[in-house]
Amino acid sequence: MTATSRKIMMSSALPYANGDIHMGHLVEYIQSDIWARFQKMRGHTCTYVCAADAHGTPIMIKAREENVTPEALVTRVAAQQLEDLEAFDVAFDNFYTTHSEENEELVCRMFEALRVAGHIYTKTIEQAFDVSENMFLPDRFVRGTCPRCKSEDQYGDACEVCGATYTPNDLIDPVSVLSNSKPEWRESEHYFFRLSKFEIRLREWMREADLHQNITSKLEEWFEAGLQDWDISRDAPYFGFRIPGTEDKYFYVWLDAPVGYLASFLNLCRRTKDLDFDEYWMPGHDTEAYHFIGKDIVYFHTLFWPAVLDGSGFRTPTSVFAHGFLTVNGKKMSKSSGTFIKARTYLDNLDPSCLRYYYAAKLGPSMDDIDLNLDDFVARVNSDLVGKLVNIASRCAGFISKRFSGKLAGELDDPDAFAKFAAAAEVIAEHYENREYSKAMRTVMALADEANRYIEDRKPWVMVKDDAQADAVQDVCTQGLNLFRTLMIYLAPVLPSLAAKTQALFRESEWAWESAAAPLLGSEINRFKPLLTRVEADQVARMVEQSRQSDEEAAVADEADNNRISIDEFAKVDLRVARIDKAEAVDGADKLLRLTLDLGGETRTVFAGIKAAYDASDLEGRLVVAVANLAPRKMRFGTSEGMVLAAGPGGEDIFLLSADAGAEPGMRVK
RNA sequence: GGUGAUGUAGCUCAGGUGGUUAGAGCGAAGGAUUCAUAAUCCUUAGGUCGGUGGUUCAAGUCCACCCAUCACCA
Numbered sequence A: 001m002t003a004t005s006r007k008i009m010m011s012s013a014l015p016y017a018n019g020d021i022h023m024g025h026l027v028e029y030i031q032s033d034i035w036a037r038f039q040k041m042r043g044h045t046c047t048y049v050c051a052a053d054a055h056g057t058p059i060m061i062k063a064r065e066e067n068v069t070p071e072a073l074v075t076r077v078a079a080q081q082l083e084d085l086e087a088f089d090v091a092f093d094n095f096y097t098t099h100s101e102e103n104e105e106l107v108c109r110m111f112e113a114l115r116v117a118g119h120i121y122t123k124t125i126e127q128a129f130d131v132s133e134n135m136f137l138p139d140r141f142v143r144g145t146c147p148r149c150k151s152e153d154q155y156g157d158a159c160e161v162c163g164a165t166y167t168p169n170d171l172i173d174p175v176s177v178l179s180n181s182k183p184e185w186r187e188s189e190h191y192f193f194r195l196s197k198f199e200i201r202l203r204e205w206m207r208e209a210d211l212h213q214n215i216t217s218k219l220e221e222w223f224e225a226g227l228q229d230w231d232i233s234r235d236a237p238y239f240g241f242r243i244p245g246t247e248d249k250y251f252y253v254w255l256d257a258p259v260g261y262l263a264s265f266l267n268l269c270r271r272t273k274d275l276d277f278d279e280y281w282m283p284g285h286d287t288e289a290y291h292f293i294g295k296d297i298v299y300f301h302t303l304f305w306p307a308v309l310d311g312s313g314f315r316t317p318t319s320v321f322a323h324g325f326l327t328v329n330g331k332k333m334s335k336s337s338g339t340f341i342k343a344r345t346y347l348d349n350l351d352p353s354c355l356r357y358y359y360a361a362k363l364g365p366s367m368d369d370i371d372l373n374l375d376d377f378v379a380r381v382n383s384d385l386v387g388k389l390v391n392i393a394s395r396c397a398g399f400i401s402k403r404f405s406g407k408l409a410g411e412l413d414d415p416d417a418f419a420k421f422a423a424a425a426e427v428i429a430e431h432y433e434n435r436e437y438s439k440a441m442r443t444v445m446a447l448a449d450e451a452n453r454y455i456e457d458r459k460p461w462v463m464v465k466d467d468a469q470a471d472a473v474q475d476v477c478t479q480g481l482n483l484f485r486t487l488m489i490y491l492a493p494v495l496p497s498l499a500a501k502t503q504a505l506f507r508e509s510e511w512a513w514e515s516a517a518a519p520l521l522g523s524e525i526n527r528f529k530p531l532l533t534r535v536e537a538d539q540v541a542r543m544v545e546q547s548r549q550s551d552e553e554a555a556v557a558d559e560a561d562n563n564r565i566s567i568d569e570f571a572k573v574d575l576r577v578a579r580i581d582k583a584e585a586v587d588g589a590d591k592l593l594r595l596t597l598d599l600g601g602e603t604r605t606v607f608a609g610i611k612a613a614y615d616a617s618d619l620e621g622r623l624v625v626a627v628a629n630l631a632p633r634k635m636r637f638g639t640s641e642g643m644v645l646a647a648g649p650g651g652e653d654i655f656l657l658s659a660d661a662g663a664e665p666g667m668r669v670k
Numbered sequence B: 001g002g003u004g005a006u007g008u009a010g011c012u013c014a015g016g017u018g019g020u021u022a023g024a025g026c027g028a029a030g031g032a033u034u035c036a037u038a039a040u041c042c043u044u045a046g047g048u049c050g051g052u053g054g055u056u057c058a059a060g061u062c063c064a065c066c067c068a069u070c071a072c073c074a
Helices: A023-041 A057-066 A070-087 A101-116 A195-208 A213-225 A253-269 A277-281 A295-311 A343-349 A352-362 A374-403 A415-423 A425-433 A437-458 A467-491 A496-506 A513-517 A537-547 A552-561 A567-571
Strands: A007-012 A045-052 A094-097 A120-130 A142-145 A172-176 A184-193 A233-235 A249-251 A288-294 A319-323 A326-328 A370-372 A575-585 A593-598 A603-608 A623-627 A633-635 A638-640 A646-650 A653-656
Touching: A007 A023, A007 A253, A007 A277, A023 A045, A023 A288, A023 A319, A023 A326, A023 A343, A023 A352, A023 A425, A045 A070, A045 A253, A057 A070, A070 A094, A070 A343, A094 A253, A101 A120, A101 A253, A101 A295, A120 A172, A184 A233, A184 A249, A184 A295, A195 A213, A195 A295, A213 A295, A213 A319, A249 A253, A253 A277, A253 A295, A288 A295, A295 A319, A343 A352, A343 A537, A352 A370, A352 A374, A352 A437, A352 A496, A374 A437, A374 A467, A374 A496, A374 A537, A415 A425, A415 A437, A415 A467, A415 A513, A425 A437, A425 A513, A437 A467, A467 A496, A467 A513
Parallel strands: A007 A045, A007 A288, A045 A094, A288 A319, A326 A370
Antiparallel strands: A120 A184, A142 A172, A233 A249, A575 A593, A575 A623, A593 A603, A633 A638, A646 A653
């Protein structure tokens, strides 16, 4: 298919250096690693890099909590992460760190280029300030009550309970995590990147990069909304790189993180002959660059990143591949139910090859989430890998060892059947190339079925009893073993350690993709040893048990899952009788009515999704029940300052709650 | 709330541009077999394709609305 050798640089997203690798991370690393191994087997130059994502506030907070320097924390965590990933046969060509000389060099170089080109400007913004500590507070240094769901003790940028995003300013009772004091709002000068100027260039790139439909539709959505300039600076103290020419301004972690791909690559280039950084990252070369990421960070990788690269004179990525999230047993991973499984816990109980195969069997090029169904995992691995695949070798190798002193026959029993297996190389390669791993696995397993049928058909165990046919047994088993070997070559990107064991069985050292088409004849093989053993359900049960947390964290998680609330929590909701003074349709909104409410002297504007059920004119003068202390919420059509209570499934079937005669606007509902 | 994605047999998933009785693997049931890590082979059963409308001679496939799940909202 590809006659010429390609030069490829690829990356996995950088694991944030503040926690352990878990099953969700592994989807990405296994997906990328399979692709890297595949490209290498095809004879291409493929350099696979990654790095520890070392900067930013969460790492700074964690280091404070542990009373160590951020550097020490990052070094320790990154070492553990790399160890776990390598145990899963993820083979980076370089795993570096964003807290490195090379990264600082590149970040400063890019920033300077952007500045000279006029893509950077400064603007004063209002930010939380801790008076007693005498410093500005990044969003994550402010905690308070979520304005949407009223969960207490949430970060200043997003609520971990309900997922709302906001600014520290929106928090109810904001508190500095440093001093527990109430922050003030003060002005600070920030650096901005003119993303808004890059729309045309980005649209061009989007077409060139041949991004997946899932990504382009998301991008269209963002273009539609209009690109906003990007705040790329943070005030001291911050764990990151200081912006040149300033005393107390640092680059935001999301600016230096993707540059970390380049830094890791640069670090490798500087100690590798024949690997030239400029050939890969300056425009005008015939090289390819790919980023594998999760769907949560598409925004950074398809807008900021190509814009920053383009604006600073670098080449843009050839493409970006985004995968979905992992669910376990159909649900989000959860610490309390034992489905938040760390890489380490898996390794203590199960073989990494099994997970690699299972993920491969489910992965495609789309952003759809994939599910790790543990029962399915056991069944699938045992059936496909042990029952079908490895079994082919297991049922043939014995005859060769015992009857023919380990020597393969000089010819195949059925060359046509083998040719069919060899011919599958192209379609399987195409599936790998397109990241259609599930299709590749299905193709291979269909061939494995065929191999088993072939053996069933020849019945070497019957032939061997007939002296006249004894020699033919060698041909049949040689055929079976070669069919197996060909399949293992196809699976080598997914199952590198099984492939290595298979090579040992056949006394081979190197496999290229083309090796699959050339049968091994007349040579000696080693004695067969089980390549993989069955997964037992209790191994999985033990892993889940070890992952289940009974500590405070899980208790908190459980409480969040629990719908029951206390009387105090209920009392926080300020329900009032309100009179609808005015009701009107909203231009451009199909479902909304804009209501002007009288809450007893106070007037509020509320948007209610009741247009299908009520005529605006019928509502005026009606008494309803409203939530008076709901945090104001910005909507496309204005700010909604509360909520009117109604029941029903929605659409035309929605019914407003009203108060009996005698109630006055402003009365508290108890 | 907005936007996007997903919803097909018990489970996990395939099903270009709409076209005869909707497919696979696993699991289940029955049978065969014993070379193999109770692996393998054959046969069978199983789905009103999330719901409701619509377009069409014809819809899992197009449109609208609804329900559920997930993500993003910089």
